[in-house]
Amino acid sequence: MGKLWDKGYELDELIERFTVGEDYRLDRSLLAADAVGSAAHAKMLASVGILSDEEADALVGECRRIARDAAAGRVEIAPQDEDGHTVIERRLTERVGEAGKRIHTGRSRNDQILAALRLYGREAIWRLLEEAGALARSLLDRAEQSASVPMVGRTHLQPAMPSSVGVWLASYAEGLVDDMLLLTTARMLTDRSPLGAAASYGTPLPIDRSMTARLLGFASVHNNVLAVNNARGKVEAVTVDAVEHVMLTLSKLATDLILFSLPELGYVQLPEELCSGSSIMPQKRNPDGLELLRSRAATVSGWSTQIKNVIRALPSGYNRDYQDAKEPFLRAVETGILALQVARRTVSSMEIDAGRLREGFRPEVFATDAALERVRGGETFRDAYRYVATHLEELGERNPDASLADRTAVGTAGNLNLESTRNEVERIEKSEERRRSEARAALRSLMGDDLRLALL
Amino acid sequence: MGKLWDKGYELDELIERFTVGEDYRLDRSLLAADAVGSAAHAKMLASVGILSDEEADALVGECRRIARDAAAGRVEIAPQDEDGHTVIERRLTERVGEAGKRIHTGRSRNDQILAALRLYGREAIWRLLEEAGALARSLLDRAEQSASVPMVGRTHLQPAMPSSVGVWLASYAEGLVDDMLLLTTARMLTDRSPLGAAASYGTPLPIDRSMTARLLGFASVHNNVLAVNNARGKVEAVTVDAVEHVMLTLSKLATDLILFSLPELGYVQLPEELCSGSSIMPQKRNPDGLELLRSRAATVSGWSTQIKNVIRALPSGYNRDYQDAKEPFLRAVETGILALQVARRTVSSMEIDAGRLREGFRPEVFATDAALERVRGGETFRDAYRYVATHLEELGERNPDASLADRTAVGTAGNLNLESTRNEVERIEKSEERRRSEARAALRSLMGDDLRLALL
Amino acid sequence: MGKLWDKGYELDELIERFTVGEDYRLDRSLLAADAVGSAAHAKMLASVGILSDEEADALVGECRRIARDAAAGRVEIAPQDEDGHTVIERRLTERVGEAGKRIHTGRSRNDQILAALRLYGREAIWRLLEEAGALARSLLDRAEQSASVPMVGRTHLQPAMPSSVGVWLASYAEGLVDDMLLLTTARMLTDRSPLGAAASYGTPLPIDRSMTARLLGFASVHNNVLAVNNARGKVEAVTVDAVEHVMLTLSKLATDLILFSLPELGYVQLPEELCSGSSIMPQKRNPDGLELLRSRAATVSGWSTQIKNVIRALPSGYNRDYQDAKEPFLRAVETGILALQVARRTVSSMEIDAGRLREGFRPEVFATDAALERVRGGETFRDAYRYVATHLEELGERNPDASLADRTAVGTAGNLNLESTRNEVERIEKSEERRRSEARAALRSLMGDDLRLALL
């Protein structure tokens, strides 16, 4: 079978290669989700009398098999197939017969790709939240263990003030909570059923959009059919923006760790199994994982840019350009998940060298403490500041522990308030977990088992 | 008075010009907010015994005057002032005396800029929500008025299927609701008090961070002091991302309108006072506003990119680089507000030409309808599709109204369900309005009148 | 055999997956080039006495076989191989014996990847120039054929002034000449031998960098060894910038063609074999190729962004981050070549409808002509402009041919001066062809036949 739109002429081979591009490979990640969406559509068509119950049952049965085969990597899409949607309709027609030729009633490939992207995206966001939560907890655990280990706080990368390992690590946990909030927002925009939007303008058929939404466990129907199609790329962009913010957080952590593990500082040591070597320099143990966390942040930003470049100023209604929003979306979410895992492995296995950390405290680091002592003696801050600034040679060695103990305001070294961050992580996780369970129950009921939609 | 950090040497003139950059001009937008934050800090210092009540009262009084003068554009910042923070401390010292030299106790300029950016950003987001809500309502009103006017729905920019003006305009209202959700998330990240974070590591003073948060009407204290500083740029980026999504929506609308107002289509007509002319071609009435909506979307994306480029892989703790996140943030929110206003002016004043819209319906636009008629007669969709595709010459003139009436599924031309979109707009507006009133009440209580913080 | 840097511990599986990423797949495109670089290195090692001539001959022979196998797609790289460099050293060691263990003397994998990227990049740029030149010629041919066909010139997308198909098509040919100049500059930066730079600091061995440069047909030695490594990503970015400019040119052409092929304008018609259909709408013939030219421009910009994001503010010397500059580079040049081919296919096969083009001339299009007639009668331009602007109703039908004939200044409809553009195209092509022949002669002499280095 050729193209779904076959009308007796052949697409130019060059144009075909250009238009199909990587799509046939990318669609493999979406095939299972596409089959799930098709099952819901078939069931709904029967409920409004467009298919018989037998036809719907046969189609749903075959969709289940396709989904299972796809999840197991057993369905091929060839470049000449054009896309995964074609593969599904063809298989349904081959194995189920005439009913297969009816599956596309009241839908377009837009419905299929939109449903697949949202089912996949929703699951991917939940995986991202899972990993981000796990990393946040790992950071909080280590912050707690090393809460009292002093560390020179830096500004402008230069030694600045007394601080602690606890402050440093917990700051990343809090950054991740912000990122989790962004992921949650992306999930909300994703968690709406596109089915029934068709080519962008619905169809003159009495289809039941609420039913397909319910069958797929979506939180709601995405209402306006043109808005559904205009949101193509946009929902993905919001998700990738959230991943980008995760990566920005991890890139900062990577920068810190690359610096802190230099022999000249030696604050942390990475286990050798996280480091790779050089082909020419026998002694090297390079922090490749950290460097790639940094560069992948750069890469994800480029993917975010790609999607937005594609959708900016596009006319409304479906345009083929949307195809090119697919790869950056899929790659970005996969990269985000893997990067969070790498960061967690690193955080949980790195060694913190309290001795080297203490060695880093030179007298100047206590300049602000010295000025504030003068303030306690009644001097104004600005005068005290000027005195210390012009008498730096008077600063002596000090014990950082005392300085840290004086920090009693909430969120400082002496009062980390890790519990509030922990609670925030759990609050988000629980609320998303509830939604996830509902969605899974719906999908299980449709597809017969707890299908892994997203091959992540 | 020179720099706050003056210690007896002069900054190289070239470096000064490079480092100050546009900051002294940009800080004018933030000066009022900075004075508000300073008032809260002073009050808190008195509550923990670092200032006397008299000192605090005098400082708060002068901060009120600075805020009022700044809001009225009466405070100058010169390049050699370095920044607005310096201007404030100097004026407090000049007019209040010794207490002025104590205002900086327990804080750094980071506290000041962070507080100012968040007070400004929070207000800016509320203004953006206001304008986005107004535009959404305007779109819904016009969609309702023209709900039954048929319009050729386009895909690939080509005529595709029967649709309506109602579907078209309401799709943008729904897109804006998505954008409003993003703005709401940005508001949540913004609405946290940074005060007390100091240079990134707090201070060894028993300051009360909850009190300053309460005085400034923030929803909470931003906990970890390093996380506060690491969020610099990031909170702005999340806000600009939301503005970018608003602009992406508007750029699509602009593209549609530029096309639809071509004489060859003539679906809409822009009033002449929205169009400008050519210096050489006497007949021209150009849709400049729409073209600039499109290009400003491009520009805002570049600003978003700038902020993320600045913060990507920066080491933790304050870095001077953050300064360059300021301009793209301020420019983007101002652009977003103005663009929403321009879009609303356009939407509310354009004329829709129902006659030209009907003329656009050629027989081919009904090809899907024809195929679905055959489906109703029992043929499978795929066979019906192929029949019509190879017999396009059989398609005749049709009445689009009938086709639209057949679209009964929710969100389609025959069942627009505008009410749900309207409700969504209101739900977001109400919930934000509640938060906004609380914040305003707090600020009024601190500053003595309903100060316009953000000069938008 | 394991990693080249194997020292008795295993890399963590997760980190390995993260660090290898897509590299093992991408390196397939670079394997032949890597083998060529290795052959040159072996020959040079013999010339300075580090290898015996027999060893060098054996290594060169095997490198030739690897290159041939790689070009034919017969060499596999598995994820656990880490990269293509490892595959080559292993195969040399397996098949040539001890000499294989000497091939890495005086080089690092950085030399290998840099040499491979430059050999590949140089060839890719030449391919891009070939395709850009062919498209420019195709545009000039069609411009010449339709030189006298009138066409409404548009500004702000609105009808503006009389123009011609010749002006329109030739403008793109000239745009491409600009792009070709950028490609030429990229070629110059690429065409320098990196060999001998090693890990970034050379080696304490008396290797002969001029010899390897000569053997590989490079125009010169890239001098400073650290500069060589710091240019990683940068040379690729310059190349991708040039491709981006090609794509920007094509995206504009695509936008014009999408608009001009709308039924409402009908200026051009695309042959059906360049259009694809819809799965739901039987009548559709969509300009997918053009839409994807537009979106690929968006995508290439994102790839350019990725590379620059990766290299911005990286410390000097090799960093693992550079790995992530590889994919955007390879993808962008492949996309550019294919896009140029698609554009040429479209330009050479589209039909221009002179009748519809003439129908587009409404009286207002001649408003400037009318004003200039008044100028010829002695009125000032500004007065004439105002008169016409307020008496548009006096404008009547006119013959566009006469107006075009009056345009006699160089570069206008009446004096296209296509020859100068044609000469410019040829000048660039000839000068690059000369360099290309020299390079090919060198490679043929090294590798024994006219090896296709770049699998494009």
Add this chain to the structure above:
Amino acid sequence: MGKLWDKGYELDELIERFTVGEDYRLDRSLLAADAVGSAAHAKMLASVGILSDEEADALVGECRRIARDAAAGRVEIAPQDEDGHTVIERRLTERVGEAGKRIHTGRSRNDQILAALRLYGREAIWRLLEEAGALARSLLDRAEQSASVPMVGRTHLQPAMPSSVGVWLASYAEGLVDDMLLLTTARMLTDRSPLGAAASYGTPLPIDRSMTARLLGFASVHNNVLAVNNARGKVEAVTVDAVEHVMLTLSKLATDLILFSLPELGYVQLPEELCSGSSIMPQKRNPDGLELLRSRAATVSGWSTQIKNVIRALPSGYNRDYQDAKEPFLRAVETGILALQVARRTVSSMEIDAGRLREGFRPEVFATDAALERVRGGETFRDAYRYVATHLEELGERNPDASLADRTAVGTAGNLNLESTRNEVERIEKSEERRRSEARAALRSLMGDDLRLALL
């Protein structure tokens, strides 16, 4: 006087604010160049008989005065003026009379802005080349002075191999030579006369485009009139791309210097007049200039993105969107010039601490040297590598000088070959200086003195 295109209606105030934007301020930088272009246009109009010689002389005289006033900052543009072109035509009409109303014959504002941007851009590129050349020479001088000072070469930021200060500093000089080549290419695309292109389609008047090109000292006429307008934004983008590459080079240098000036390394020391202080920490001397070099690289990338976002997929012919390509272009070139000056000030005044540099040599840095010694003894490199890798404890202290002396290949520490880089810098400078002198001579002849066109 109102708008040039005034036809009896008022532009909506909101739309006016939105469309004028920052233009009236930005045009101040371009006003002198605009007046120069106008003078050339007037002279040419006389030569083809459209103006009398007296009219042309009067207009040229007034254009000279405008240019001088503008260069001295004595010409105001108000928002209601719309743009600088209007200001010029108005002043010519007010002071010269009727001839002023003829100045716009045969041109459009597009000619004016294009000519102004190219005159400005050309001069700006020459300024950039001047500063880049000066920095390169400064780097080479310091490289020469410290050629023999050993420095640990780093890869992955980790200590890697023996290297020298000479290698390090000269690598940046070579990077700048690459950037200079890009600037040269940008100059070539800029150095073409746009005059006569009018609104995009020329005019039916016998104007002499070669004459205006000659009068303005352009290297050639930009031929196709539509290509001229389609190149708007593109020529600016190519220039900003070149500036971006300059900034990428400087961002790397900044990263190195920030790291190398940490007290933990202490390789270099920045003079205090290049450092600023903290408002809270009395001891701080922060490398703000370097941090801002880093962030400005991020910012310039965003500006480059803005221009490309604006022009991507724009229809051919003038579109108002182009206005938004102006600010990022002007800002980027100004930033580039200033950044190069800051980098030079830093490079020429920093102190290099040879003692601390030597202290950085730990035994592991010599691991490759040790392996290569075993190679000299006959072992294969791979075996030697493995031996050293597993016997790192055998590495002892070594003298880096000896290792450096062994590096005899060109471009390495022992054979820096600075002369070739110096020659390259001079070659580019001389060739551009020749073109610049010619252009200046032409402008002086037109405008009566050596006008500073670009207010940089």
